[in-house]
Amino acid sequence: MADRFLELHQIKKSFGRQTILNNLNLTVNRGDAVVIIGKSGEGKSVLLKHLIKLITPDEGEVRIEGENILQMDFNELSIVRRRFGMLFQSAALFDSMTVAENVGLGLKESRTYSKDVIDNIVMEKLSMVNLADAADKMPSELSGGMRKRAGLARAIAHSPEIMLYDEPTTGLDPITADMINNLIVNLNDRLNVTSVTVTHDMKSAFKIADRIVMLYQGKVAFDGSVEEVKNTTNAMVKQFITGSSEGPITE
Amino acid sequence: MNIGLEQLGRRGMMFVRKIGGLSMLSVQFVNSLKKLHRSIPLVFEQLYYLGVRSLPLIIIISVFVGAVSAWQAAYQFKFIGAPLRLLGQAVGKAVVIELAPVLSAIVFAGRVGAGITAELGTMRVTEQIDALESMGISPVRYLVLPRVIACLFMVPFLVVFANFIAIMGALIVAVNGVAISSETFLNGFKNSFEFQDLFNGLIKASVFGYIIGIVGCYEGFNAKGGASGVGQATTAAVVISSVLILIFNFIFAVILFRI
Ligand SMILES: Nc1ncnc2c1ncn2[C@@H]1O[C@H](COP(=O)(O)OP(=O)(O)O)[C@@H](O)[C@H]1O
Ligand SMILES: [Mg+2]
Numbered sequence: 001m002a003d004r005f006l007e008l009h010q011i012k013k014s015f016g017r018q019t020i021l022n023n024l025n026l027t028v029n030r031g032d033a034v035v036i037i038g039k040s041g042e043g044k045s046v047l048l049k050h051l052i053k054l055i056t057p058d059e060g061e062v063r064i065e066g067e068n069i070l071q072m073d074f075n076e077l078s079i080v081r082r083r084f085g086m087l088f089q090s091a092a093l094f095d096s097m098t099v100a101e102n103v104g105l106g107l108k109e110s111r112t113y114s115k116d117v118i119d120n121i122v123m124e125k126l127s128m129v130n131l132a133d134a135a136d137k138m139p140s141e142l143s144g145g146m147r148k149r150a151g152l153a154r155a156i157a158h159s160p161e162i163m164l165y166d167e168p169t170t171g172l173d174p175i176t177a178d179m180i181n182n183l184i185v186n187l188n189d190r191l192n193v194t195s196v197t198v199t200h201d202m203k204s205a206f207k208i209a210d211r212i213v214m215l216y217q218g219k220v221a222f223d224g225s226v227e228e229v230k231n232t233t234n235a236m237v238k239q240f241i242t243g244s245s246e247g248p249i250t251e
Numbered sequence: 252m253n254i255g256l257e258q259l260g261r262r263g264m265m266f267v268r269k270i271g272g273l274s275m276l277s278v279q280f281v282n283s284l285k286k287l288h289r290s291i292p293l294v295f296e297q298l299y300y301l302g303v304r305s306l307p308l309i310i311i312i313s314v315f316v317g318a319v320s321a322w323q324a325a326y327q328f329k330f331i332g333a334p335l336r337l338l339g340q341a342v343g344k345a346v347v348i349e350l351a352p353v354l355s356a357i358v359f360a361g362r363v364g365a366g367i368t369a370e371l372g373t374m375r376v377t378e379q380i381d382a383l384e385s386m387g388i389s390p391v392r393y394l395v396l397p398r399v400i401a402c403l404f405m406v407p408f409l410v411v412f413a414n415f416i417a418i419m420g421a422l423i424v425a426v427n428g429v430a431i432s433s434e435t436f437l438n439g440f441k442n443s444f445e446f447q448d449l450f451n452g453l454i455k456a457s458v459f460g461y462i463i464g465i466v467g468c469y470e471g472f473n474a475k476g477g478a479s480g481v482g483q484a485t486t487a488a489v490v491i492s493s494v495l496i497l498i499f500n501f502i503f504a505v506i507l508f509r510i
Pocket of ligand 2: 044045046089166
């Protein structure tokens with residue numbers, strides 16, 4: 001049996017009268033690179049936030065290594081959260097801090113490294129996203145793409161086991177996007193990082209993914225390998241990956 | 252009629268939910284005190300940012316509060332024929348017990364409480380608070396603790412200044428407007444001055460500071476939906492903390508000053 005690392009089990013989540021996730025099940029195995037696709041507003045970001053309880057479901061369980069994180073106290077949960085790195089869709093940089101301070105905050109607060117070590121790690125991670133020159137800038141001085149990359153550097157600062165990427169290439173030029181794709185693939189392959197990526201950039205999805213999951217109407221509508229996606233007869237998935245405005249999704 | 256009741260019911264529910272939320276945040280705040288040592292630099296940052304920078308405003312309002320209370324007291328004294336040598340006593344008591352703590356707190360709520368809500372509300376709607384949590388950092392320890400502690404200490408600190416400046420304002424009016432000597436005024440003040448009054452005023456002030464901090468943080472944490480949501484939260488923070496300050500002030504009066 002595969003190693004069930006992360007599990008969303010029968011997750012239900014509504015905001016007011018709007019049901020976003022409806023008895024959703026998803027399993028991520030250790031070392032997996034799962035990509036979640038689905039149209040805007042379908043609940044992809046909401047799903048991602050459930051994995052570290054930034055959003056609490058109305059029903060269901062969120063498990064890591066079989067343990068339900070919804071029942072943990074704040075300290076246990078914090079320890080679990082530090083095993084993750086999360087890139088937010090909006091980057092969510094702390095706007096009162098410089099880029100370097102943003103990247104170094106988690107390390108500083110963990111109180112395990114000296115200032116020199118932190119400075120080195122920060123510069124290393126910023127170089128990985130081609131942002132070393134912007135270390136002393138404030139987030140308000142950055143372009144959208146630069147913010148995204150700064151957010152990425154912050155997310156990988158503590159070398160997490162699991163990465164959650166929310167639209168990592170949205171708003172980037174094609175060359176930078178490819179660089180970010182390579183970075184994500186490298187982390188997965190070389191450092192054996194498990195990852196869950198939300199995107200609707202299909203080029204990026206095909207490059208990153210071992211498995212592609214399509215979210216539709218609060219449920220997993222498709223779950224398969226890149227090959228299976230490319231050869232699928234599922235009309236919904238076909239419509240999405242070819243980017244057609246006509247098909248079952250829009251009917 | 253029916254609609255009115257329903258609306259009233261909804262308002263009531265909202266009020267109960269707010270009180271519940273504020274109590275819960277208070278419990279979390281007290282729990283986070285265990286990790287106070289980790290947030291000391293943040294506390295000092297906030298003390299400076301929230302407190303010291305409020306001093307000029309507190310000084311300006313205190314001069315005029317002192318001045319107008321001397322003027323109005325003199326006016327009432329003339330009516331009832333009370334001796335003007337008692338002016339220092341009457342004004343001194345009013346300033347130290349009520350005016351300085353309450354007005355400083357209300358001004359602080361408008362300036363600092365609103366600022367806290369606007370800052371934390373913006374952090375909430377731009378997912379910065381989620382980002383903190385995602386890094387395993389407690390937003391209560393990192394954001395609430397330093398701000399509430401800073402308010403708790405800063406309001407009494409400012410009230411000490413407010414007391415002093417308001418008495419000076421009153422003295423200026425007494426000498427120039429009412430024509431009693433500064434000696435008479437200050438003797439009246441000194442003879443009636445009790446350390447207990449000052450102490451009670453400062454205790455009150457720190458309770459007000461706590462209210463401003465915790466309400467400001469609570470409203471910021473619960474802001475929703477972009478800039479307009481942050482605006483609404485900010486207004487709510489000022490209104491709620493001002494009302495709570497006046498309610499608690501009355502409770503203090505009943506407890507501390509037995510008629
Ligand atoms: N905190 C929230 N409160 C209310 N509604 C929300 C909240 N977060 C997301 N939603 C709603 O949930 C739906 C899914 O959002 P999201 O997961 O961001 O979509 P996407 O798939 O584009 O990432 C949207 O309709 C959004 O308006
Ligand atoms: Mg999204």
